[in-house]
Amino acid sequence: MAEHVESKKYIWMVLLALTVMTILELLLPAIQGMRNFVIFGLVLLALAKAACVLIWYMHLNHETKGLKASVVYPFAFPFLYAVVLIAEALYRGGIAWPKV
Amino acid sequence: MSAHAEADHHHHGPITNWPTDPQMGKASPGKIAMWFFLLSDAMSFGGLLLAYAILRARADVWAHPWEPEEFGLEFTGGLTFLLILSSVSMVLAVYYAKLNDQKQTTKWLALTTLGGFLFLCGQMQEYFGAFSFLFGHAGGLTGYEQDCAVAATKCLTWGDSARASTFYIITSFHGLHVLTGTIYLACVTIGNMRGKYLEGNFSPVEICGLFWHFVDLVWILVFTFVYLIPLPEAG
Numbered sequence: 001m002a003e004h005v006e007s008k009k010y011i012w013m014v015l016l017a018l019t020v021m022t023i024l025e026l027l028l029p030a031i032q033g034m035r036n037f038v039i040f041g042l043v044l045l046a047l048a049k050a051a052c053v054l055i056w057y058m059h060l061n062h063e064t065k066g067l068k069a070s071v072v073y074p075f076a077f078p079f080l081y082a083v084v085l086i087a088e089a090l091y092r093g094g095i096a097w098p099k100v
Numbered sequence: 101m102s103a104h105a106e107a108d109h110h111h112h113g114p115i116t117n118w119p120t121d122p123q124m125g126k127a128s129p130g131k132i133a134m135w136f137f138l139l140s141d142a143m144s145f146g147g148l149l150l151a152y153a154i155l156r157a158r159a160d161v162w163a164h165p166w167e168p169e170e171f172g173l174e175f176t177g178g179l180t181f182l183l184i185l186s187s188v189s190m191v192l193a194v195y196y197a198k199l200n201d202q203k204q205t206t207k208w209l210a211l212t213t214l215g216g217f218l219f220l221c222g223q224m225q226e227y228f229g230a231f232s233f234l235f236g237h238a239g240g241l242t243g244y245e246q247d248c249a250v251a252a253t254k255c256l257t258w259g260d261s262a263r264a265s266t267f268y269i270i271t272s273f274h275g276l277h278v279l280t281g282t283i284y285l286a287c288v289t290i291g292n293m294r295g296k297y298l299e300g301n302f303s304p305v306e307i308c309g310l311f312w313h314f315v316d317l318v319w320i321l322v323f324t325f326v327y328l329i330p331l332p333e334a335g
Binding site: 003008011016018019022025026028029032033035038039042044045046049050054057058063064066067070071074075077078081082085086089 | 122123124125132135139142143146149150153154157158170173174177179180181184185187188190192195237251258309310312314316317320321323325329332333334
């Protein structure tokens, strides 16, 4: 069967990106006095790494619009739930914002 | 009988050249099924991570004095990198399966299986200090059998706190996925050695790859939320 096989270059590029981001993740928590910035940076790096795996290693970029939408929209829901549920939990607890 | 149906009727092996669907393209039913399974599995992990986030956000005391402030970041960082490397070997296995190169596919599948096995060993070291003869106390939480409140060293015991329980539930649920993935990979490796995925029938390798990459993807999030987000600074 004639299957399009692309170059292997992207595999190494993504590995490089994942390695750099993992090193940054391990360095970030050492920063003192900027905890909110550290948490924001860590979450951003985790989402970027997850997106790299999803798009290039799971080859979502090769799929049709329909399949991409079927995967990406449900994946996005837990993040929405997180914001709503954490805010709700804090409201019930009478706490201003996460102590984390 | 349509041309496709007629072709399928006379096809004795697995169907590899799927007709193009307007919504799903050339994705095989097995691949679509794996995507749907992964989505439902993502909801399970989402639920666990949400419970963790809510418990942590509302806790007056999250880390108790007898618990470690962090969970061996260098050791777990190494395990994270190991999973990333196993994802790379999995991509290479799929790449060579598409090229119909049985030998290379077997090699990369076997290396991916080894990566999964080593990750499980790392988790055993973390939970039980199972490989202390190699790593010393590195990564070990040593809390599974002792009363941390009276132990000489800081440790994390299941049931002692919300922090400990969520840690063990989330990481062991992920570990169960690694175990499943490693067994799955071993089966696919054997199947490939027997020549089951030749002549364009690479879909089973690709589907196994989807599962394995998902295990890596989830670990990326677990590593950040459970291991990396620091405790509030003292004072």
